Amino acid sequence: MEMMGSKQLFIFRFRKFNSSVFYDPQLDLGSSNDTSGESTTETPTTDSTPSTGTDLKFGEFTAKILGRSGKMTIGRGANPDTDADKIQVTFDEIKEIDSSGTAVGISGATKHTFNTFASLDFNFSSLRNDTFGGLSANRIDFSASIGSVSALLTVNVYIFKEKGEINVDGEKSSVEIGSVKFNIQIVGWDFCGNPGVTCRKGQTDEIGDGIQFVISVKGKGSAQKRPDNDQSKRTDGDEYDMGGNAALILSKKVTMVLD
Numbered sequence: 001m002e003m004m005g006s007k008q009l010f011i012f013r014f015r016k017f018n019s020s021v022f023y024d025p026q027l028d029l030g031s032s033n034d035t036s037g038e039s040t041t042e043t044p045t046t047d048s049t050p051s052t053g054t055d056l057k058f059g060e061f062t063a064k065i066l067g068r069s070g071k072m073t074i075g076r077g078a079n080p081d082t083d084a085d086k087i088q089v090t091f092d093e094i095k096e097i098d099s100s101g102t103a104v105g106i107s108g109a110t111k112h113t114f115n116t117f118a119s120l121d122f123n124f125s126s127l128r129n130d131t132f133g134g135l136s137a138n139r140i141d142f143s144a145s146i147g148s149v150s151a152l153l154t155v156n157v158y159i160f161k162e163k164g165e166i167n168v169d170g171e172k173s174s175v176e177i178g179s180v181k182f183n184i185q186i187v188g189w190d191f192c193g194n195p196g197v198t199c200r201k202g203q204t205d206e207i208g209d210g211i212q213f214v215i216s217v218k219g220k221g222s223a224q225k226r227p228d229n230d231q232s233k234r235t236d237g238d239e240y241d242m243g244g245n246a247a248l249i250l251s252k253k254v255t256m257v258l259d
Contacts, residue, residue, distance in 0.1 A: 008223045015210045022255040024183040030245035061178030085244030091117045092214040104206035105199045120144040133166030156183040173235035220244035
């Protein structure tokens with residue numbers, strides 16, 4: 001985790017893959033105050049304006065997703081922007097890097113580095129009932145093509161309708177009603193140096209060795225990582241206290257398909 005001004009940046013580096021890479025953070029706002037158990041789910045908007053996006057709801061919790069950029073705001077109430085304890089997640093940048101961590105594919109007509117997602121138009125699936133780790137959840141997917149590298153970015157967003165424990169590849173995490181898990185998947189990527197893909201900086205050929213994905217997360221307070229021996233931790237992975245009883249849970253595992 002790094003700080004850049006008021007932003008709390010979480011930087012993920014995925015080594016070169018042939019098929020896809022998958023990562024699944026989780027956000028918790030604390031226990032639900034709604035004991036009715038009634039769902040307030042709504043059908044996603046069909047507004048044709050890309051920036052409209054959609055809302056994913058259950059009980060008192062709402063995840064608001066913008067159609068252009070994929071920015072998410074998670075909080076209580078119909079409009080999570082008004083919740084003082086809300087968490088905002090922004091996909092800041094995605095770039096291809098070489099073995100030293102230096103960005104490649106910056107110059108030239110075919111870009112391999114993108115400092116903003118604002119130009120991406122995301123397509124939304126229909127809202128549906130689903131399960132994750134055996135727990136019921138509402139789910140919506142949104143995806144966008146990154147044409148210059150022949151890649152597809154997809155985010156699966158779940159909002160849990162019951163509390164319990166999930167187990168992903170042996171890593172356990174507890175969830176509350178209203179916990180939000182967003183699974184990030186990148187399928188396909190034409191890396192610099194692949195057959196038919198040439199990237200140059202001046203007279204030097206550049207070789208891609210991985211992808212760096214950066215998200216910024218803004219909560220009520222500054223992110224504080226809980227030590228692994230903290231008995232109040234809700235996960236076997238890493239947990240960051242975001243203030244207002246909210247937490248960001250990050251897995252220590254990444255799924256890659258190399259073939």
